Amino acid sequence: MALMPALTRTEAETRVRLLDVHHYAVDLDLTRGDELFGSTTEITFTAREAAETFVELKPAALHRAVLDGRELDPGTLHGNRLPLALTAGEHRLRIEADMRYSRTGEGMHRFTDPADGEAYVYTQLFMEDVQRVAAAFDQPDLKAVFEVAVTAPSAWTVLGNGVAARTEEADPAGGEAARWRIAPTPPISTYLLAVAAGPWHSVRTEHAGLPFGLHCRASLAPHLDADADELLDTTRRCFDRYAEIFDEPYPFDSYDQAFVPEFNAGAMENPGLVTFRDEFVFRSAVTATERQTRAMVVAHEMAHMWFGDLVTLRWWDDIWLNESFAEYMGYQVLSEATGFTGAWTEFAVTRKGWGYDADQRPSTHPVAPDPEAVPDTASALLNFDGISYAKGASALRQLVAWLGEKDFLAGINDHFARHRFGNATLADFVDSLARATDRDVHAWAGQWLRTTGVDTLTAVVDAHPDAWTLTLRRDGSRPHRVSVGVYDREPGDGRTLVLRERYETDVPQAEPSPRPGARPALVVPNDLDLTYAKLRLDEASLEAVLRGLSAIPDGLTRAVVWNTLRDMLRDGDLAPADYLATAAAHLPQERDLAVVQGVLGFARLHVADHYLPAERRPAALAALAALARELLRAPDPGLRLAAARTLLSTAGPDDLRAWLADGAVPGGPDLDPDLRWRLLLRLAVLGAAGPADIDAELARDPSATGQEGAARCRAALPDPAAKEAAWAALFEDDALSNYLFNATAQGFWQPEQHDLLRGFVPRYYPAAVSLAARRGAALAAAAARHAFPAHAVEPETLRLGEECLRTADPVPALRRGLADQLDDLARALRVRRAGSDGAPAPAAD
Numbered sequence: 001m002a003l004m005p006a007l008t009r010t011e012a013e014t015r016v017r018l019l020d021v022h023h024y025a026v027d028l029d030l031t032r033g034d035e036l037f038g039s040t041t042e043i044t045f046t047a048r049e050a051a052e053t054f055v056e057l058k059p060a061a062l063h064r065a066v067l068d069g070r071e072l073d074p075g076t077l078h079g080n081r082l083p084l085a086l087t088a089g090e091h092r093l094r095i096e097a098d099m100r101y102s103r104t105g106e107g108m109h110r111f112t113d114p115a116d117g118e119a120y121v122y123t124q125l126f127m128e129d130v131q132r133v134a135a136a137f138d139q140p141d142l143k144a145v146f147e148v149a150v151t152a153p154s155a156w157t158v159l160g161n162g163v164a165a166r167t168e169e170a171d172p173a174g175g176e177a178a179r180w181r182i183a184p185t186p187p188i189s190t191y192l193l194a195v196a197a198g199p200w201h202s203v204r205t206e207h208a209g210l211p212f213g214l215h216c217r218a219s220l221a222p223h224l225d226a227d228a229d230e231l232l233d234t235t236r237r238c239f240d241r242y243a244e245i246f247d248e249p250y251p252f253d254s255y256d257q258a259f260v261p262e263f264n265a266g267a268m269e270n271p272g273l274v275t276f277r278d279e280f281v282f283r284s285a286v287t288a289t290e291r292q293t294r295a296m297v298v299a300h301e302m303a304h305m306w307f308g309d310l311v312t313l314r315w316w317d318d319i320w321l322n323e324s325f326a327e328y329m330g331y332q333v334l335s336e337a338t339g340f341t342g343a344w345t346e347f348a349v350t351r352k353g354w355g356y357d358a359d360q361r362p363s364t365h366p367v368a369p370d371p372e373a374v375p376d377t378a379s380a381l382l383n384f385d386g387i388s389y390a391k392g393a394s395a396l397r398q399l400v401a402w403l404g405e406k407d408f409l410a411g412i413n414d415h416f417a418r419h420r421f422g423n424a425t426l427a428d429f430v431d432s433l434a435r436a437t438d439r440d441v442h443a444w445a446g447q448w449l450r451t452t453g454v455d456t457l458t459a460v461v462d463a464h465p466d467a468w469t470l471t472l473r474r475d476g477s478r479p480h481r482v483s484v485g486v487y488d489r490e491p492g493d494g495r496t497l498v499l500r501e502r503y504e505t506d507v508p509q510a511e512p513s514p515r516p517g518a519r520p521a522l523v524v525p526n527d528l529d530l531t532y533a534k535l536r537l538d539e540a541s542l543e544a545v546l547r548g549l550s551a552i553p554d555g556l557t558r559a560v561v562w563n564t565l566r567d568m569l570r571d572g573d574l575a576p577a578d579y580l581a582t583a584a585a586h587l588p589q590e591r592d593l594a595v596v597q598g599v600l601g602f603a604r605l606h607v608a609d610h611y612l613p614a615e616r617r618p619a620a621l622a623a624l625a626a627l628a629r630e631l632l633r634a635p636d637p638g639l640r641l642a643a644a645r646t647l648l649s650t651a652g653p654d655d656l657r658a659w660l661a662d663g664a665v666p667g668g669p670d671l672d673p674d675l676r677w678r679l680l681l682r683l684a685v686l687g688a689a690g691p692a693d694i695d696a697e698l699a700r701d702p703s704a705t706g707q708e709g710a711a712r713c714r715a716a717l718p719d720p721a722a723k724e725a726a727w728a729a730l731f732e733d734d735a736l737s738n739y740l741f742n743a744t745a746q747g748f749w750q751p752e753q754h755d756l757l758r759g760f761v762p763r764y765y766p767a768a769v770s771l772a773a774r775r776g777a778a779l780a781a782a783a784a785r786h787a788f789p790a791h792a793v794e795p796e797t798l799r800l801g802e803e804c805l806r807t808a809d810p811v812p813a814l815r816r817g818l819a820d821q822l823d824d825l826a827r828a829l830r831v832r833r834a835g836s837d838g839a840p841a842p843a844a845d
Helices: 010-018 219-243 288-303 321-336 343-359 377-383 389-405 405-419 426-435 441-449 539-551 555-570 575-587 592-610 613-630 637-648 653-662 673-685 691-700 704-716 720-732 738-748 750-776 777-785 795-807 812-837
Strands: 019-029 037-048 051-056 061-067 081-086 089-101 107-112 121-126 145-153 157-160 164-166 176-182 195-198 203-206 212-214 257-259 273-277 456-463 467-475 479-491 497-507 522-525 532-535
Touching: 010 051, 037 051, 037 532, 061 081, 081 089, 081 555, 089 107, 107 555, 121 257, 145 157, 145 195, 145 203, 145 273, 157 164, 157 176, 157 212, 164 426, 203 219, 212 219, 219 257, 219 321, 257 288, 273 288, 288 343, 321 343, 321 389, 321 426, 343 389, 343 555, 343 592, 389 405, 389 441, 389 479, 405 592, 426 441, 426 532, 426 704, 456 522, 456 539, 467 479, 467 497, 467 522, 497 539, 522 539, 522 555, 539 555, 539 575, 555 575, 555 592, 555 812, 575 592, 575 613, 592 613, 592 637, 592 812, 613 637, 613 750, 637 673, 673 691, 673 704, 691 704, 704 720, 704 738, 720 738, 720 750, 738 777, 750 777, 750 812, 777 812, 795 812
Parallel strands: 019 145, 212 257, 257 273, 456 532
Antiparallel strands: 019 037, 037 089, 051 081, 061 089, 107 121, 121 195, 145 176, 157 195, 164 176, 203 212, 456 467, 479 497, 479 522
16 A cells, blocks of 8 residues: 655645635445446635645546536555646546445445355545545545535445435346435535445434434344434433523534444544444443443534534644544533443543553653644644543643533633634634633643643642641642542441542632641542542552542542552552552442452552562563453343353453353353454453354354454464464455454464464564565554564663664654653653552552
8 A cells, every 4th residue: 555645734724725615526336346346526626826736536446527617647656645737717637436335444345244144345535544435635624515426336325524314216236226315415525425325224213303223234133123212312401401501502413323244443424424434333231331332422412513523623633623522422422411420430540540641751842742743633623632532632621620510611602603614723713712701811822732741740748736738839830720538437337438528729829728627537639520630649658548549428439549559550669469458448349340340450450560660560461460350240130241251351261161161251242253353362361262163153153243353362372383374364465454454463472372472573564664664554553553563661662763763763653652651661661660560559548
C-alpha cells in the first residue's frame, strides 16, 4: 500500500478560501464481487477565483474524470490527489472509479460472517478515508449536502445518513440487485458520510416523530432481540434529555444504530447512522458495568449529533470540541436520564486513568493544542487518546463545577445557535461561554486547555485544640475547585467511616481557616472527583484508607482513593505488593461493581504482569486467584462473573481442565462461549491444551468471535512452530483482517513463555515498521498496541525500541504508539527498581 500525502492545515486553509462546495451525488455499486465496488461521484461547487487545487480519491482504478464536460487525464492522479485547474464560478466534477474493499476497518470494510457465509459492508471514513469510497474535497470545513444512491444485492438492506428507500427502478442485472436512494443530508463534513449494507437483522420503532432502528448481522439476531428493549429505552431517554437541555432540535431525519463487525473504534458518530462495534451485541454474560459502558457509548455518540455533526471543528486541532464534549455529556446524561446513576464512578476508576497515563508520557499534548501543533491529518490522528477524551471530559466537569451548570448550558446553546451546520473553533466556543457568564472563561481556557501534564494536590492536615486545618499544596499551575470529604470512625465500631462534612474549596487557597472539631480519621480532597489532578493524602489519611478503604460509604469516593493508590504505585510511592494486599483486603467488601472490575483489571494486567519482578509474578497470580475465589461467594452475579474471569486467567491447569469438563466454575457461572475461550487461552499459555483442543472448541463455536478466540489460542501455544506461524500471520499476511491481527497479537506474547519468546523481541521492531508502512494507520496503531512485547520488561527491550525510533523512521501512527509503549516500559522498570521502598500497607482492620 503506497503512503498518500497527508493534507496539511495550510492546504486546507487555502482550499476553503477558494471553494464553496454545495452538493455531492454519490452512486455506489456493491454488486461487483468481494474485492472491488463501483463509485461514481458528482460534485457541484463554486470557485471564488481562478486557481489550481485538487480533489482527493484513493481508487483501485480511475476510469473517468470530467470537469464541466471536459475530460481530464486519469493519469494525472498523483497519489490521492487529482489536480484541478479552475476558473472563477460554478463547476461540476464527475469521477468514475473502482474502489477496493478494506479488511482493516478503514474506508468501505467488507466482512463475511463465518457463521452463515453472509457478507456485510460498512463505511468508516474518519479522518480522511472518504477518499477510499468517493471523490471529495476532504476537509471538515468544506461541508456540503450528500445524496447517495446504492446498487446492492437484492437480499440486502441499505442504511445511510438519512432515510433509505428501495426504489422501483428496473434492475439491469435481472433481479439479483436492487437500487436504494438515501434522503439528502443537511450540510455535513465529508468524514461523516455513512453507508452500511448487508442482510441486516433490524428492530425498528419510532420516537419523537422520527424512525429509530437497531441493526446487526443476522447471526447475532437473537442476542440483539434480547437486548433491544434495553437499548431502545436508553436511546429514548438520552434523546429526550438532550431535547430538554439543548435548544437546537435534533438535526437529522432518523436515528439508526448499526452494530457492525470488525470495527476499530467503540463507535462512530455518523449523522443519523451511528456505527458501533458489534461486541456490544452481547452473546455471552456481561456485568452491569459493561451494560453501563454500552449505554454510555450510546449517550456519547448521540451527543455528537450536536457536538461534531451540527457544529463541526474547523481543523483537527479542535478535536476536543467533538470528543471531550461527547465524553462529558455522555456520562452526565446517562447518570441523569437512565438507571445507570453510578456512571461517574466507572469514569473515575477506569476511564480517567487513561487520561492520567497519556498526560504523563512524552507524547502528551494540550486538550486544545495550538493549530501549529497539528500541521496535517497524520499528526491529527495521533491525538485521539486519553487526553482528548478522558482529560477533556474531566476539564469540562471542572468547568461546570466552577462556572455552574446553568451558565455552561447557556454557553453551549449559544454556540449551537451561532454555528449550526457550520464550523467553529475553540475561540468561538469560549466566546459563547463568555457571553453567558461574568467569569473570565478565556483565562480558564488558557490554564486548562492550552497546558499539558497532571497537577498534584497534596493534603497537609494540622491538628489544633478543638479544630483542624487542611492545606492543599499544588504541584502544577491550574486553578481547581474541589470538594473535600471529611470522615470519622463510627463510635464503638472502629472500622466504619461516616461522613462528617463535605465542603468545597479553591486551589490555590487563601489562608486556610481552622475547621471545628477533632482531627478527622480521613480527609479526601476531590472526593466527588470534580477536578483532574493526582492526589497525595496526608499520612494519617493514607493509613486510614489502607486499613479501611472498603468502609468509605460512597462508591465515587472509593474510586478516587483507588485512583490515588494507582498513581502512587505508578510513581514508585507504593509497592506493587502492597497494592495487591490492599485489593485482597478490601475488594471482598466492595459494593460497587465498577470499582471491583477496575481494580481487578489493573491488578491482573498491570501490577502482576508488568510492575512486579518476574520471580514474584507466580505468587501474585496465586494471590489474585485466591481473591477471585473469595469474590465468587458474593451474591451479585456481576461480581461473580468478574471474579470468574480473573480466576480463569490465574488458575492452574488441573483446575481449568476440571472446570472445562464440568462446564462451570465452582460457585460461579456456567461456561458460556466467552468464558470457554478465556479458559482455553489460559490452558494454551500453560501448554495444557493443543491444536486439537482449539479445533474442537472452534467447531463448537464457529462464529467470528470463535475464529478470533482460536487465533488467540493458537498464537499462545508454547511451541516454536506455533510461534513462527503466528509471526508469519501477523507480519507477512497482508490479507489478515484487523480483528484477526489483534487476536493473534494478543495471544503471542505471554510472560510465562519469556525464554521461548526472547528471540522474537529484536525481530518485532523492523517487522512492525515494515507492516505499518505497507498496511496503513489502523494496522500501524494495532501493531503498537497489541503486538508490542510489553511482557519483556527489560532494559534491552527499551534500548531496541529507542534505536528504532531514532533510525527506522516509522510512520506517525506507529511512532506514537511505540513512544507510548516505551515510556510505559521505562516506568515499569522504575517501579520494579523501587521495589519494596514504597509505603508499606498496614493490615486491614
